[in-house]
Amino acid sequence: MNTESAAAATAGAPGDRPARRPHVLVSAAMSVDGHIDDTSPERLLLSSPEDFDRVDELRAAGDAILVGAGTLRADDPRLEVRSAERRGARQGRGLPEHPLKVALVGHGGLDPELRLWQSGGDKLVLAPDAAAPALRTQLGARAEVLGTGPELDxxxxxxxxxxxxxxxxMVEGGGAIQSLFLTAGLVDEIQLAVAPFFVGDAEAPRFAPPRAGVVFPQDTLRRMTLLGTEVLGGDIVVLRYAARRSDADVVTRxxxxxxxxxxxxSHSCPRSETAYSVGAIVVAADGTELxxxxxxxxxxxxxxxxESALGKLDASDPRLRTATIYSTLEPCSVRASRPSPCAELIRAAGVGRVVLAWREPALFVADCQGVELLAAAGATVLELPELAAEARAVNAHLVS
Ligand SMILES: NC(=O)c1ccc[n+]([C@@H]2O[C@H](COP(=O)([O-])OP(=O)(O)OC[C@H]3O[C@@H](n4cnc5c(N)ncnc54)[C@H](OP(=O)(O)O)[C@@H]3O)[C@@H](O)[C@H]2O)c1
Ligand SMILES: [Zn+2]
Structure with missing residues (x-):
């Protein structure tokens, strides 16, 4: 859900441990017959304003947006967060206004006049090693260019x-790039908006086209979990699937x-002007509330x-190792009032799966590192940004 879904949050780990791979959300809009564009030179409109706003929210909730060279050449997108409010909220969290914009290129090069280069945010171009030098010459200071080895892996x-x-x-397409990540089994979540019409043209680009000689992995895509459906703008249906990478890494209903x-x-919390209202529940792997x-x-x-929830448990309870803790807010990483912040308490309790709805804003603490701390300690951290607004609502008097 990545839904926004839900997300396996990961963190840049310290030392020489490789950083955990990001949660990958594939976001696309398609016609009823599975096409993501038609064959005309103009971009086919497959969405409603309400659905564009959903995509804008997804962009704002992510760290990077990725597209393939084919999409850049065909649509010349800017890939910006359009809502000024969302950009402001990102900055309030200490993030850049726009997520990092990532372009995947093979051997075809990229036009230095693309709108992307004039748009806000950092740009990173990834290409096979052999193609990288020419791209560097072509693009100059417009983007950083990195080789990813002999192939675009x-x-x-x-x-x-x-x-x-x-x-x-957030992987925004097009078809070749969707298939590249899907067939590699690297996708956590798919959000698919279905528009109520047919394209009816075999030449038109389609969602996740087959790749010659490559199969879609049965373990991840055999039967995805439907996380939710939504109707936006009257007739656009949004389907949200978890494409399971591993059980723990996937958000479930x-x-x-x-x-x-x-x-x-969290609505039971006594009101405070100086602290958040948060709810937390510890649940065993079999679904028993602990x-x-x-x-x-x-x-x-x-x-x-x-802290309150964990304090009610016996530290030697073997069920803690496979339990999940749900917290409406990111667990704190620094705390003046107690010796151990909640991220440390969760780690010490051995709870290996943490689900949160709302990242701590830079209000009482400049830069909460709860997610980073837990991920670095080996926990699976999942975010449900689609529930962030609900988690924030009880704290509306603290954060605008
Ligand atoms: N409706 C939607 O949600 C949506 C979203 C995005 C895009 N689209 C549509 O999708 C269409 C574009 O899709 P597309 O499939 O043509 O383009 P794409 O997926 O955006 O990009 C494909 C390009 O990526 C590079 N590439 C992909 N796989 C590679 C590999 N394994 N190794 C090396 N390079 C690789 C190649 O670049 P080189 O050519 O440089 O070798 C290839 O041409 C457009 O019509 C666009 O409107 C629709
Ligand atoms: Zn705390």
Whole structure:
């Protein structure tokens, strides 16, 4: 969900441990007969304003947007976050206004006059080693150009992005690039908007076309989990699938249901002008609720939700190792009021899977590193940015 989905957050790990690969969301719009464009020179409109806004939200929630050279040549997109409010919110979180824009190129080169180069945000071009020098000459200061080895290897692309701190990657197409990541088994989530018409032209580009001699991996794409559906602008249907990479790395419908319960719980927090209202629930692998907690529970105005929930558990409970903790807010990484921040408490409890809805804004703490800390400690950290607004609502008096 990546849904926004849900996301396996990952972090640039310290030392020489390779950084964890980003959560990969493939986002596309297609006709009922599976085409992502027609054969006319103009770009085919497959979306409604409401759906464009959903895509804008997805862009704003990610660290990087990736497209192939074919899309740049055909559509000349700017790939910007259009909403000024979302750009401002990114800056408030200490992020650049726009996500990193990544172009994958084979041997065809890129026009130095593309609109992308004039648009906001950093640009990175990834190409096979042999093609990189010519691209550098062609593009000059417009973009950084990196070779990814003899081939354009999608796993190496993800590694290169992870090194740059990219944790959530949105793959916006086109068809060849969708198939490149899908057949490599590197996609966590697909969001597909279906427009109510047929293109009816065999020559028109289609969603995830077959690649000669390459099969779609049965383990990941055999049967995806439907995370949700939504109708936008009257007749555009958005389908959200988790393409399972590993069980722990994928958001399930249960995750969404538990997070909704945690959000409900956050409304039990006594109001505060100086601290967030957060709900946290610890759930065993078999779906049994182990404990729950909320901020300032029991009259202790310093207690955090995760701390309160974990404090109710026996540290030797073997179920903790395979449990998931749902927290409406990113677990804290620094804390003046207690010796250990919640990220450390979760690590110490051995809970290896952490699901959060809302990244901590730079309000009380300049740069919360809860996700980074947990990921560096080996936990699977998943984000449900589509529930961030709900998690934030109870804190509306603190954050505008
Ligand atoms: N509806 C939607 O959601 C949506 C979104 C995006 C795009 N589109 C449409 O998709 C169409 C473009 O799709 P596309 O498939 O032609 O282009 P693409 O997927 O955007 O890019 C393909 C290019 O990437 C490079 N490439 C891909 N696989 C490679 C590999 N294994 N090794 C080396 N290079 C590789 C090649 O570049 P070189 O040519 O340089 O070798 C190739 O031409 C357009 O019609 C666009 O409108 C639709
Ligand atoms: Zn905390």
């Amino acid at each position: 999608p796993a190496r692309v993800l590694d290169a992005l992870a090194e740059r701190g990219v944790r959530r990657l 249960d995750d969404i249901a538990w997070m909704r319960r945690a959000i409900e719980l 404990a729950r907690g909320f901020s300032r529970e029991g009259g202790d105005d310093k207690v955090h939700a995760e």
